[in-house]
Every structure is written in C-alpha cells, then in structure tokens.
Amino acid sequence: MKALHKGAPLLALMTAVMIASPGLAQDTGRITKEPLELTIHFHFRDKYVYSEKWPVERKAAEITNIHVRNVASLATTSSRDAFNLLIASGDLPDIVGGDATGGLKEDFIRYGLEGAFIPLGDLIEKHAPHLKAFFDSHPEIRNAISGPDGKFYFIPYVPDGKFSRGWFIRQDWLDKLGLKRPETPEEIHEVLKAFRDKDPNGNGVKDEVPYFAREEVDAVRLINLWDARVSGSERYGDFAVYDGKLRHPWAEENYKTGISHVAQWYKEGLIDKEIFTRGARSREYLLGNNLGGMTHDWFASTSTYNDALSPKIKGFALKPMLPPKTASGDRFEDARRLRVQPVGWAISATNEHPVETIKYFDFWFSEQGRILSNFGVEGLTYEMVDGKPQFKKEVLESKDPVNAQLWAIGAQVPRGFWMTYEYERQWTNKIALEGIDMYEKCNCLKDEFMGVSLNAEEKAVFDRYWPSILTYMTEMQQTWVLGAQDINTGWGAYKKRLTDLGYDKVIETMQAAYDRQYKVAQ
C-alpha cells in the first residue's frame, strides 16, 4: 500500500485515469495533498466489512489521496447488531455506512437529529458539485432522504433501472394446450384452469401448480387483476399514494374484490396450496420439477431458469408477459425498483475533516467514481470499449454471478453511490431484457411511495398504532385467502376493527408528514 503513495506508480495511474475519462482532465479527483486517513464503520449483508484490500478502495485512494480504514468487526454476523453496538458505544468513526435489516435511513435521521451525524446540505452546496448536481436534478430523492427537520444526514445508494419484477408464464404450456397469452382476468382464469386440468407437463398426473410465488409480496399479486395493489413500494405491505393522498392498499374497496377472487381461485386449486409455507425455494422446486405454470417474480433471476432447465425439460419456455388488463380495463405493474435504497453513508459529528469527507463522497458521484463503484477496476473487471466500460469476458462467463464478483473487489457495495443500469444490463439474460423492454413500452408502472420521515410526535402515534394494524391486516389477508373466513362477510368488521385500532390516526399523521416532505420542495 505504502509504495503506491509516492512517486512514479501513482503518477502513471493518474495519467491512465485522465486518459480513460476524457473531458475530465482538470477533474483529477485528488482531494488532499497529503494522504489523509479516515476511519469507517461499514458492515453489510450481514457478513462483509469495508476492506482496505479491495482493489476498488485502493484505486479510490490513489485518485483521491483519501484512505479509508475499516473499524467494523467481522466477528458479528448481523449488520444490524454491528450498527446498533456502534451507536450504543457512542464512539463513532469518521464515517458510518453500510446496510442493515430494515435499512439505515431511519437510523441516520434519528441519530442525526440526536447529534451523532451532521447535516450535509450546506457542505454539499459549498464543496460537492457532483452531489449538488445530482440532488438538483433529483429533488424527489432529496425529499425522500430528508429528516422531519428538512435536513438530510446521509448519502444514499441510488439504484438505477425501473423494473424489478414482472409476470411470467410457461409459454410452452400455452402452445401445447393451444391457448393464447391471457389478457384479462377471465382469460387468466381459463388458462390457470387449463394448466390445472389438461396435464400440460404430460406426466399423466394432475400435479401442476398453476400460479405460484416465492415471496409474500407476490403471493397475493393476482389481486392486481381487480385493480387492487399489494403494496405502495417494494416493501411488503407499504402505504401507497392515491392522487397525492396517502392510504393503505389493504383498506381499499378494490382490495376486498381482489382478495375475494383470489380466495376463490385458491379454493379451486389454481394457486399453490402451500403458497404461504413453501418459501424461498418454491421457484426452484416448482420450475425444476416441471410443475409451476405462472408466477410474478424478478426479471433477471427468473429468466435464467430458461437456460438452466432447457436441457432437462424439453421445450421449457418461461416467458415474461405484460401485466394483464384489470377488471376495469386498466393495465398496471405494481412492483417498481426502489428509487433510493435506505442505506448509504453519513459523516459523524466527531469527524475532524467534514470538508474532505464530503469531497470524498462527492468523488463517488463523479464520472470516474461512478465507473469505479459500478464496474470495478479497469483491466481487472472491465475494459473501455468505445469510451464505455464493458465487463471482461471472463467476468461475464465466470460461474460466480457478476455482482458477487464485484462485491468481492469492493464495487456495488452499499456506500453512497449512484448505480447505473448498464452494469446490470450487461449480464442480464436476453429473455429478461426483452421483458423489461416490453414493460418499458407499456409505460404502466405504478409510482412508488418513497417513505416519510416522522418527527417525534408523529413517530409516537405511528409506533403506538401501526404495528398492531399491520399484524391484523396480514393475519386477515391469509385468513381470507385460505378460506377460513369469507371476506364478503368479514369486510365490515375488518374496516371497523381497523378504525378501532387507530387506522385513521395513522393515515392522518402520515399524510401530514408526507405533505411536509414532498409538497413543499417541489
């Protein structure tokens, strides 16, 4: 490490970087004359910590002259515990970052308000041109990460790309049964019944599982067909925005219609009998054994089953399809990739170099910082082709997933950075890309609820009422789908119980916070 600090090798690398990014000749990225060491607590995905050995960190240190040193312990297998222990110790390093179960956004804001982290607005204004440009062009992200005081305390990991999940159907089964792609709730019903009865897998046993899903959020996804929404965001059971008004999708009238149909289909055996217990491996099991017919899941990973299973199952074709038209003739996709992740990094109040630190954060939003954080190190993981980074062949063809290879060298880790979809596109399966393209043209994505920051009083109201309400709603959802109670008879009592549990108070509180956060700074 030390040798790199001085003289020739550094200079040579600097020159290489300058050549690599034309137009940025004066933007060398150098922040300090003398090497500066900053400490960081950065524990993520429950098992990784920031490492000075990462090629990406070494490269960043060469460019910026800022060396980041990790203080997080690898001995902890929970990023949440690591973060909480750090805060409880009160002895914060210069930078705190990473991720944790449930995200760190609320923690950054809460402890920022209590004085653990400094607000970044002024620093960015004065010292961080790239971050300033980014937030100026993305005011909704600035709003989404702001605290109830209107300030923001961390730089988030900003994902790119709009689409996360979509509908998939066994095209070869449709062809075999002579059916066309279903377009309406009725047609979906017919297709699922055909999957159930007409033995599309041809083994002579009625063992097909027409609709299945891997995650809770997709288990009741079929309610979309009756215009009901599963969630307002990627988070299961989140609030949603209806024309500027915040409500919960599970308290809407169309939810009642949706669930009553889904319950009926469940009873008819069109939905996996074990949908709530089969869990994360259901996709692998049901597709691998040629049983599952239709699902709603991630584009990229679901498409790869086509390659994996075609040698084993003749003609296997699991194709993405557009969201079907709803009962009211609308067409929408409920699931959207988060626009901002509730993770990233923040500057501690005890940091003696806030200016250098914000400049360092700014570096990751510059051209070369973005390439470095998205694609890794030139020559190691990517080459420049026509002025654009292109992953090397051995990276794309390795048996390890590309993202895992990048994590290992310190790229695509949850620091405050701006992802570029190009990174993912380069290793996304062709079928998935076709699907995403189709959804892009459809332009039928529902807008996402990006969360609100509650002040102390609002939080007291939320904490008092909301956990019970959410528990109750989840419980009733499954009760209805499994047929233990008929939603049409139980709906009145359900709505009344929600009111008794404080639903209106929570909505009122959330709405106030939402208005404060998103309406003012338009």
Added chain:
Amino acid sequence: MKHNLRESLHDFWEDLRRDWQLYLLLAPTVIWFALFLYKPMYGLLIAFKDFSIFRGIEGSAWVGFANFAELFQNDMFVRAFWNTITISGLGLIFAFPVPIILALMFNEVQSAAARRWAQTVVYLPHFISVVIVAGIVINFLSPSTGVVNLLLKGLGFEPVYFLTQPEWFRPVFIGSSIWKEAGFESIVYLAAIAGVSPTLYESARVDGASRWQMMWRITLPCILPTIIIMLIIRIGNLVEVGFEYIILLYRPSTYETADVVSTFIYRTGLQGTQYDLATAAGLFNAVIAFVLVYSANRISRKVSSTSLW
C-alpha cells in the same frame, strides 16, 4: 455489630480456605449469574425511559409508566399474553407428565440393552436444533407431500393444511415439543428413581406386592419431591414460551393462537427497534413469573412440605 461482621468474615475466610475446591467449582456459575443476569438488571431502567441507544441509559428521558400504559392498551399484546398462558398451561397439562411416565416405563424395562436403546431413541431429538425440527414438522405436515396428509388421504380424509389453521397450531406446537424434549427431561426423574433405596422394594416384594403396586406406592411417592420441584420451576416459566420455535412455525394466519409475548417483543421491540417497549414487556413478564413461582412455592410448602426455598 462490627465484631460480628469481622467474625463472620473470618469464618467465611476459613470456609474458603478449607473448601476452596468446592468454591472454585461454584465460581463459574456465580460469575455467569453476576455478569449475565445481575449486571443487565441495571438496563431494566429503560422500561421507564424514552430510550435512545445513542443517548444511552443515563441520557434518555424518564417517562414513568408510559411504556406499560402503551402495552396494556395494545390489543395485540393482551392477546399475546393470553396466548402465552394458554400454550404454557396446555403444555403443563399435556407435556409435564410425559417425562415422568417415560421414566417410570424405562424403569420397568428389564433388559438393559433394550432400555439403553429406547432411551437413546427418545433423547436424540433433544440434540436436534429447533430450526431442523421446524423443518421436519413443516415437511411432515405439508398438505401435498407430507406424510401425515398422505396418510389422511389414504384413509379417505381431506388433507389438512395444518400450519395455516389457528386451531391446529397449539396441538402441533405442543406435540412436537413433547417429541423433542420429553426424553431428555425424563433423565431427572430416572436419576431420582435410581436414588430410591432398594430395601424398600425388597421388603415390598417379601410382602407380595405386585410391580404395579410397587410403582404406585414406592417409586412415585419417593420421586414426588423431584416432581414438585420440577413443577414449581415449570410454573415459573409459565409466562415464557421460547420464541425461536414459534417464529419458525407460525404464519400471519395463525397469529390468533400462536402469537406469544416473546414473539410480540421480537416483532415490535427488536424488529421495530422499540427497546424501551420490549423491555417493559419483558419486565412485566418477569414480575408475573415471580408472583407465580412465589405462590406455587408457598402452596407446595403448605401442602406437601416440599419447596424450593
């Protein structure tokens, strides 16, 4: 007074020197208690505070009984509390006698080899992690491929989706807990049975007592103190149901019967990082447990003259 203190200190020192090996053996437990049970008691303060981990226990503001008020106004907590009592109560009725019966049965097995084999078979599940036990239970009860449902189908019944039906949760939970723990818990009673003086049996045999009579009149009364101590301990744990196993088995659709205080604490307290509320719930639990143990002990001392203290 001062003299007394010095004297007793002196006595203690003498004891220590004489029996230092015994005290050494005791030390790890004492240290464990001090470090992991007494020291954290200081943290119970946060049940009465608006706790922030950054401000620390000292720095957080006092809120009196606000956290407790919030708990008791919460329907879900009240339901979880009654569920805890119900699950433990049913466990007491159904699961408590099983190890005793097992121990008595082992005692009656004549062939030593057969007894060792049977004991090993019933101990084994104790050493399987709850995660695996939950996996086994889920697979056994699966509506499409589970052994239990295949059997039901074979007998002409409709398959039952056990794990999503509230009325089945308690039988499944208690039944599988018995399978897992009964064998291991029987060890205590076996040890007690081994301690019964053989002369009692010999004289009974001379008087022509049957094996049934010997079990009923000698073995059971002799191990009764052990049974009562175990019962008191069990009653003390009445308000505690381990959350790991419940979390692995419950679903939102079975919350109605499955949600217990510890899972409530886990969900709202830890996942929602409301440590103060979680501590209040835990403290409330502990107070109830204390009252239960105290009363059980008193009753037992009055009725059977066996007691913990």
